[in-house]
Amino acid sequence: MSNPVKYPAPQGNPETKAFWDAATEGKLLIKRCNGCGEAHYFPRALCPFCFSDQTVWEESAGEGEIYSYSLMRKSATGPYAIGYVTLKEGPSVLTNFVDCDFSALKIGQKVKVVFKPSDGGAPLPFFTVA
Template sequence: MSWDPRPVPDVTPETERYWTAAAQGELLVRECQECGFVYHYPRSLCPDCFSEDVEWRESSGRGEVYSYSTARTMSGWPEDDLPLVLAYVELEEGPRLMTNVDADPSAVEIGTRVAVEFRDVDDSEIAVPVFVPEDG
């Protein structure tokens, strides 16, 4: 599971801070100052109450696998990096994010505790968060 560098994600004004923080080893989520909802994918309006009073918050980068699937073939993905574990990870802070778990599929199941790591892309100011099983 070492495809380096990974493809560059689409960066928008709403997501730029998220991607650049990842390049610095930080996983960010958004928190609504109006209703307290913590969410991911980054957007400027709270998806719960539609408030514009939202702030970035650093996540612990720890969570557990909520759901997952194993891709054994994938168009455009290097064969040496298959199979690929695609997952929803529920962060300790509450939001779920779609990502991949960089591990042998036999080491992953619903409830597996995971921690974030960051993978380089062709743009040095951006990194992609992926998760790995925690030891123990």
């Protein structure tokens, strides 16, 4: 039997504290700009579209679809898959896929967020097949 994966604890800061606090409750937060209306991810104070500082936290449904992915078949820790998920709210998230058959992943496939414990910190968001 293999050892379970140990994920390093995220290194938060005051700007991302709300994000990691929500992750502890199993919620995925994104930011939305009140200036231009665009949603964005990763969490940051300035809107990447219009550079407004009028951004607010919003809970994501944690659902989306695979935009692109890559399967790494050979690594020291075994196969893994990474890719971009486009959330229902619009932003794309770079993520690892977990708890699924990597060889069955497809572009456009529906996925949902799952949180995995980290080594002494907040849980980390990943995606699995919905």
